[in-house]
Amino acid sequence: LPHVPGYLPGIDPERFLVIRDDTLFRREEIPIWYEMLESLAVSSDDMLTHQGAEKVGFVQLYRQPNVYRGKLVQIAGTVHRATYIHDQGGNAKVPGYWQCWIQPTGTTYVIVVYSLAMPNGFPAGDQLQEEVQFTGLFYKRWAYMAVDGMRSAPLVLARRGTWSPTAGPSPTRL
Numbered sequence: 229l230p231h232v233p234g235y236l237p238g239i240d241p242e243r244f245l246v247i248r249d250d251t252l253f254r255r256e257e258i259p260i261w262y263e264m265l266e267s268l269a270v271s272s273d274d275m276l277t278h279q280g281a282e283k284v285g286f287v288q289l290y291r292q293p294n295v296y297r298g299k300l301v302q303i304a305g306t307v308h309r310a311t312y313i314h315d316q317g318g319n320a321k322v323p324g325y326w327q328c329w330i331q332p333t334g335t336t337y338v339i340v341v342y343s344l345a346m347p348n349g350f351p352a353g354d355q356l357q358e359e360v361q362f363t364g365l366f367y368k369r370w371a372y373m374a375v376d377g378m379r380s381a382p383l384v385l386a387r388r389g390t391w392s393p394t395a396g397p398s399p400t401r402l
Contacts, residue, residue: 241297261367285333286332289339289384297368301365301366305332309353310326310356311352311353322344325343326346327342343386368383
């Protein structure tokens with residue numbers, strides 16, 4: 229596959245035509261999901277850093293998904309929930325990923341990141357307050373079920389986050 233400027237090697241922007249925003253994951257989107265994750269897996273941190281990811285926020289990704297789809301973006305904010313998911317798709321190159329719900333700096337909305345790895349020592353759970361930055365590929369505006377009904381959020385695929393651990397009290401041993 230020839231390299232297309234503005235995209236990671238192995239990414240064909242023509243393949244994004246099957247992606248539909250404001251939907252759950254669709255069968256037609258699965259191949260490009262794995263192509264993007266595999267491209268991230270073989271990219272070095274240096275390569276991702278030097279590709280010139282644009283720093284973006286919720287509004288840019290939410291309002292302009294077609295502008296950013298498949299491109300490297302950089303987001304920062306507070307992770308409130310991080311859960312490891314074992315991939316059920318049978319792709320040996322992608323055994324699983326972290327699903328992180330992030331409140332970007334300066335907003336009350338969320339961006340969902342699926343990351344192949346997290347920094348060493350990063351906590352898992354659904355009551356987190358951890359500052360993280362991700363450089364990854366914007367995938368779609370993804371529909372999900374919230375407590376009050378269906379919502380949608382930007383979804384980014386990443387290789388690994390960078391973390392600034394929150395200094396807090398030492399855990400109490402029982």
